[in-house]
Amino acid sequence: MQTRDLSLEQLQNVVGGEHAREATRQDAVDGVVPSFVARPGSVEEISELMRLASGAGAAVVPRGAGTKMHLGNPPHRAEVIVDMTRMDRVLEHAAADQVLRVQAGVKLDELQEELAASNQMLAIDPPERGATIGGVVAANASGPLRLRYGTIRDLIIGIRVVLSDGTVAKAGGKVVKNVAGYDLSKLFTGSLGTLGVIAEANFRLHPIPEVARTVTVAVEDAGGAAGAARAVARSQIVPSAVELLWDGDRREISVLLESIPGGIGAKVETARFLLRPFGEVREEEGRVLPEMEPAEVELKVNAPPAELSGVIESVTGAAERRGLEVSLRGHAASGVTFAAVSGGGEEDISDLIAELREIRSRRGGSVVLTRAPVGLKRRAEVWGYAGDAFELMRRVKEKFDPPGTMSPGRFVGGI
Amino acid sequence: MERSRLIRTMESILGPEGVIHEREQLRTYECDGLMNYRVIPDLVVLPESAEQVQKVVRVCHEEGIPFVARGSGTGLSGGALPVEKGILIVLSRMRRILEVDLENERVVVEPGVINLWVTQAVSDEGYFYAPDPSSQLVSSIGGNCSENSGGVHCLKYGFTTNHITGAEVVLPDGEMVHLGGGKAPDEPGYDLLGAFVGSEGTLGIATKITLRVVRQPEAIRTLIAAFEDTEKAGGAVSGIIGSGCVPAGIEMMDSLCLEAVEAAVHPNYPECGALLLVELDGPEAEVESQFEQVKRICEENGSSEIRVARDDEERALFWKGRKAAFAAMGRISNDYYVQDGVIPRTELPEVLKKISDLSSEYGLRVANVFHAGDGNLHPLVLYDGEEQAGRAEELAGEIIRVCLEHGGSLSGEHGIGEDKKKYMPEMFTAEDLDVMQLLRCAFDPHHLCNPGKVFPTPRLCGERPGPFRMHPLQEAGLAEMF
Numbered sequence: 001m002q003t004r005d006l007s008l009e010q011l012q013n014v015v016g017g018e019h020a021r022e023a024t025r026q027d028a029v030d031g032v033v034p035s036f037v038a039r040p041g042s043v044e045e046i047s048e049l050m051r052l053a054s055g056a057g058a059a060v061v062p063r064g065a066g067t068k069m070h071l072g073n074p075p076h077r078a079e080v081i082v083d084m085t086r087m088d089r090v091l092e093h094a095a096a097d098q099v100l101r102v103q104a105g106v107k108l109d110e111l112q113e114e115l116a117a118s119n120q121m122l123a124i125d126p127p128e129r130g131a132t133i134g135g136v137v138a139a140n141a142s143g144p145l146r147l148r149y150g151t152i153r154d155l156i157i158g159i160r161v162v163l164s165d166g167t168v169a170k171a172g173g174k175v176v177k178n179v180a181g182y183d184l185s186k187l188f189t190g191s192l193g194t195l196g197v198i199a200e201a202n203f204r205l206h207p208i209p210e211v212a213r214t215v216t217v218a219v220e221d222a223g224g225a226a227g228a229a230r231a232v233a234r235s236q237i238v239p240s241a242v243e244l245l246w247d248g249d250r251r252e253i254s255v256l257l258e259s260i261p262g263g264i265g266a267k268v269e270t271a272r273f274l275l276r277p278f279g280e281v282r283e284e285e286g287r288v289l290p291e292m293e294p295a296e297v298e299l300k301v302n303a304p305p306a307e308l309s310g311v312i313e314s315v316t317g318a319a320e321r322r323g324l325e326v327s328l329r330g331h332a333a334s335g336v337t338f339a340a341v342s343g344g345g346e347e348d349i350s351d352l353i354a355e356l357r358e359i360r361s362r363r364g365g366s367v368v369l370t371r372a373p374v375g376l377k378r379r380a381e382v383w384g385y386a387g388d389a390f391e392l393m394r395r396v397k398e399k400f401d402p403p404g405t406m407s408p409g410r411f412v413g414g415i
Numbered sequence: 416m417e418r419s420r421l422i423r424t425m426e427s428i429l430g431p432e433g434v435i436h437e438r439e440q441l442r443t444y445e446c447d448g449l450m451n452y453r454v455i456p457d458l459v460v461l462p463e464s465a466e467q468v469q470k471v472v473r474v475c476h477e478e479g480i481p482f483v484a485r486g487s488g489t490g491l492s493g494g495a496l497p498v499e500k501g502i503l504i505v506l507s508r509m510r511r512i513l514e515v516d517l518e519n520e521r522v523v524v525e526p527g528v529i530n531l532w533v534t535q536a537v538s539d540e541g542y543f544y545a546p547d548p549s550s551q552l553v554s555s556i557g558g559n560c561s562e563n564s565g566g567v568h569c570l571k572y573g574f575t576t577n578h579i580t581g582a583e584v585v586l587p588d589g590e591m592v593h594l595g596g597g598k599a600p601d602e603p604g605y606d607l608l609g610a611f612v613g614s615e616g617t618l619g620i621a622t623k624i625t626l627r628v629v630r631q632p633e634a635i636r637t638l639i640a641a642f643e644d645t646e647k648a649g650g651a652v653s654g655i656i657g658s659g660c661v662p663a664g665i666e667m668m669d670s671l672c673l674e675a676v677e678a679a680v681h682p683n684y685p686e687c688g689a690l691l692l693v694e695l696d697g698p699e700a701e702v703e704s705q706f707e708q709v710k711r712i713c714e715e716n717g718s719s720e721i722r723v724a725r726d727d728e729e730r731a732l733f734w735k736g737r738k739a740a741f742a743a744m745g746r747i748s749n750d751y752y753v754q755d756g757v758i759p760r761t762e763l764p765e766v767l768k769k770i771s772d773l774s775s776e777y778g779l780r781v782a783n784v785f786h787a788g789d790g791n792l793h794p795l796v797l798y799d800g801e802e803q804a805g806r807a808e809e810l811a812g813e814i815i816r817v818c819l820e821h822g823g824s825l826s827g828e829h830g831i832g833e834d835k836k837k838y839m840p841e842m843f844t845a846e847d848l849d850v851m852q853l854l855r856c857a858f859d860p861h862h863l864c865n866p867g868k869v870f871p872t873p874r875l876c877g878e879r880p881g882p883f884r885m886h887p888l889q890e891a892g893l894a895e896m897f
Binding site for chain 2: 094096097098099119140142150151153154161163167168169170171173174175176177178179180181182183184186187189190191195206207208210230234235236237238259260262263265266267300302303304305306334335336360364365366368383384385387388389390391392393395396397398399400411412
């Protein structure tokens, strides 16, 4: 579809002169430079923008703080960036009800600070700094705490979205327990801007644990890492996170324990006991978990948690055979392993991905190319979805966004 | 297709013992757990495998025959109510536990498996299946999946949707798809599993379900605390939640409910205006310390008596009264109508006051039992016979409106089904409902799968929602939409 009749002036008429501009190279989405960036200040403005853009046949890519723009296939087209950062209000924090309603442009870090004043948190801890709530939901970002609290789908209780034709709709509500109507909050979670713009979201909150300690064991090999993770995960100490670090000589499993002052000692004691058979154990105050430095190429391997040692061995082995270097971080008890890959050419890395995907196709799970140069993305395909529901996903996309306005091409199978 | 030919076709798929077509036998299936609505289906089929389900659905798709899936038939919103001239697909013969994989904390089951069996299959090894609706002795996992069932422990552990990680689904056109990663997390693509769970049987039929099971807690402590009235008990609930602990369950019963429960199962609860049942679980030291705090909060809020369960037996007795609450109503009333509204927890005192005012206004008694921790109310409107039924339903409707006025929801766990669909426009706008139905149209464009449920106005799938554009014929006054 060709972009007709879409001018900066029209966008400015919707969002105000200072909130729409020509796009620059910095706004490029995987190499595709858009024409305009518009920053709506209200749901109505988003709706108006969407009508305008889809009416003109322009493709729209919603963006929060832009911390996850590396995720997804290169878009087929991207004419208008809908930048959500102006919509940064907390609409309601009902502390006693432990629920929250926010606009999508609210920054997670700032939100957590605000919630901490009431001893509460949104129990999600993705690694990116500065990410917006809308972006976290759209990208289904998560962190170590997912072991205890689940991912965004488990915390989101309501949503307000704007479709490409300007329709504004909500689903869910602001109560924790609610089965009225379809759960569109989950449908939009992880949909990466391909179904509509997420304007607002509601969440359940959790109390901040009073004390935290981290117990870490240095393991010998992949079997040791898996054994240590398994021992803790199958215990009754309810760890908040069990993390893997596998980087050169540093091979560790770290266990985050949280409790009340009267309860933490026993948890730490048990964790030390369970981890001792696997190597040297150390203990630190607070949360001290391995963090991932952004690399040029990152893979996310999703596998049944019991296959941790197999995942470590297959990733490191396949990399070594191709002369590639990898370092791993992971949510060891949740089945998520991130690999930062360096060295070698695109062909080697794309071969590596093919090999890992072949293993996962037999044993369950998936390999997603979460960060890569555009050339590699085109060669290896980002998502590697191999399931049988693709046709259904395509029908969902068609129903929600018939003209294909929303982030075309970014999602699985080029949706 | 002619009925006799349809019967023969179904018999060729399922064998004669898998097809019910005699009117008297069909009557058994005319309603689910909500008996206010009754429809006799054209046929009932009892498949024993996913392949059979698929074949039956294919015939329905080809012939344009509507169908409804049913598990144990314990639903309370009429979600499994048959449709006229439709086929009822009863999944209770598909009741195998297919796999127990504790290394990955997963159990794979067929949809007819009973909720409690899952816990029984893994309890020896220290695990349990957390969602525990009061119907767990009889309700099926397939039904739980359709309704996104809750339970008394879901405040801490989450609902059915948080414990289903994969499903094999026969779509309304007979295609089979696998949704969710099952044992592996974060499957790429749309979270269609998240949309499917809780869709009340309108998007397809699950033929295999992967469940997450949870490690048993090291310690469990349970108490009951007596209060003068529900307001004081509500104060204690707020205090407990505000203290930063997440109890495994907090249940509340008012005096009328207690009267019924006492007569029915003799739990020997203290005599009081409102009773709280609080359960904490987790690591021993943590639970001990928090339990003392809970006791203190109950005392500070004026509890006249606190009893702590000394052993598993006493804990079971405490729970027995609560779990029998609905059934016990028969002791004090001929008929009752259950509501399932949800409110923000802090609105409890005001909402209860309004319910009590409405009860006086209508001259009908309302017993209250609720999951106080998550604000899910189950007001039981008591009435006597046909002549009061209409008024009881009206009162129940007023109660649900009060919940909505206070920022709540129509249903916390029973579902919308047939019973509550008329209230949907009071919670959602026309646009909200239209957008939900886009999902329906992607799964079931011909509206064959549990048609007429959940949505008050089924939308034809060819249409586009969005800004209103008048059709030329309509403009000329020559045609009407719908």
